[in-house]
Amino acid sequence: MTLSLNSTLKLPNGIILKNRIAKSAMSENMASKNHCANSRFATLYRRWANGGAGLLISGNIMIDSRYLGEPNNIVLEKGRSNEAIREWTRAGTENGTHLWAQLNHPGKQSPKFLSKEPVAPSAIALKAPLDRMFNTPRELTNEEIEEIIERFATAAKLAKDLGFTGVQIHGAHGYLVSQFLSPHHNRRSDKWGGSLENRMRFVVSIYKAIRDAVGLEFPIAIKINSADFQKGGFSQEDSMEVVKVLSELGMDLIEISGGSYESQEMMGTTKKESTRKREAYFADYCEQVRKIVKTPIMLTGGFRSLKGMNEALEQEACDLVGLGRSLVLNPEFPNQLMAGEDVKSEVHFLTTGWKIMDNIFPLEITWYTQQIHRMGKGLDPKPKMSVKASVLYTLISMGVDGLKRVRG
Known part of the structure; x- marks a missing residue:
């Protein structure tokens, strides 16, 4: 079967996305002072929903109000009322669109003005000059790790109850899940560190806890690095093994990205010209992953044209095309692409x-x-x-x- 952006995508749990275009997560940073939603989220996501994408993924939603990535993050946690999210989810699911909540804990990537003492797998500071912006973290205790896992599950259940149609675990870009996976950031000697099996225990535990909380029919996805692109960090070989394990456990969608605050591969600024011409930054990695997993793959980073997107689908580099900044500049981009218009990204x-x-x-x-x-x-x-x-x-x-x- 020849795939195109207009093709539907059936997830492992039976859920069907109406096309092959997804809005990847971008932090809105416009929550109210109490870290709750407001009418601007509904206005924004209604625009994107009517723009034609089959899937919209929210920006960072934090699972713990004590640890924020940005001052105006949305927070989902026990005991916090956030009923305004219902307006947002109603708007974001118009036009047959799915709206998934991206759940995150920043770990050490919580700025100084927000966290005097951030937490991480190990007390390893971010390298200069980022150490001026982020304090050296405190190593998490075993009890705190178990609490964070439970917080992910609680946030996922709240997201489901408030109208999101799925959730995504943010396991990329140097945030807490990514920190646990990295041998550079995770130097623990207990069951949470050391071997790859131990380093992936955190994300595996999060997935299982969320699945228990939301059931089998509710989509769970993960955004994960193809690599950290950092010496001594999370490698492509490690990434493939983690992706394989998560796929076998029942993950519904795996989004591939790369880099972190310390190595910003996700922005594409360090990519070779040949990679940019192909458009998809991490396509080579995805083609290798497709050989070992059955879970649908979402590829984000670098897509600019209808030709580049269709080639990625036809060559089976991915099942779903992720767009970010392109949809910020042109929210009608998906409709135009699927109509076959000769339109290019304005990034x-x-x-x-x-x-x-x-x-x-x-x-x-x-x-x-x-x-x-x-x-x-x-x-x-x-x-x-x-x-x-x-x-x-x-x-x-x-x-x-x-x-x-x-x-x-």
Whole structure:
């Protein structure tokens, strides 16, 4: 059968996605002060749902209000009322769309201004210059690890009850699950560290706890690194073994990404020209994984054109195409692609024109976050929005002290 973006996808548990396009997770960073949803989430996700994607995955939803990745994260935990999420999930599931909650714990990647004492598998600091932004973490106790596993399960059950149609475990980009998998970040000598079997025990336990909480028919996915791209870190060989184990356990969808704060492969800035021309950053890895697992694979990173996406599907590099920034700049992109229009992603290189400013300011975060916030207010994105104006706006809204907090 020849696959195209318009083809449906049946997951292992029988759930059917209406097409092969998914919005990958991007942090909205616009929760209310109490870390609850508000009407802007419904406005934003209604726009994306009607844009045509078969699956929308939320930005980071934290499982513990004590440990946040960003100041305006949504939190799902026991004892916290978050009924406003129902408006969000109703809007995000319009048009036959699935909306899944991405569940996360940042581990050591919780900034200094949010966590005086972050936690991690081991007390290993992030390398310079990130050590200026993130405090050295405290090693988790066995009891705390078990509590975090239970928190993932609790958050998943809450997500189901509030109208999300699935959940995704964030196991990539250097957050806590990723930290446990990495021999660089995880130097424990107990059952949670050492061998790969021990290092994957955390994510395996999370999956099993969530499955017990939500049942067999509710989709559970994971976002996992193909590798950390860091010396002594999580390797491709390790990744393939973890993916194989999770697939055999019954994971419904596996999204492949790569890198971390310390090695930002997920942004594509270090990729070879030949890889960029092929568009999919991690396609070679996915083709190898497809030989050893039956679970559907979602590939995110680098897709820019209908041709590139269809080639990835036809060559069986993936089952689902993940798009992120492209949908921020053009929420109608999926509809246009599936109509066969000659449309390309509007993602482009961001620069202020000043190298020093580009190096010290997180342009890829602030500029795209402002676009997301525009859509949350019911406005159209502005692909040609001035990068300098974006920097100025951020400085005015955050102040100099706020910028110091972002940059460390």
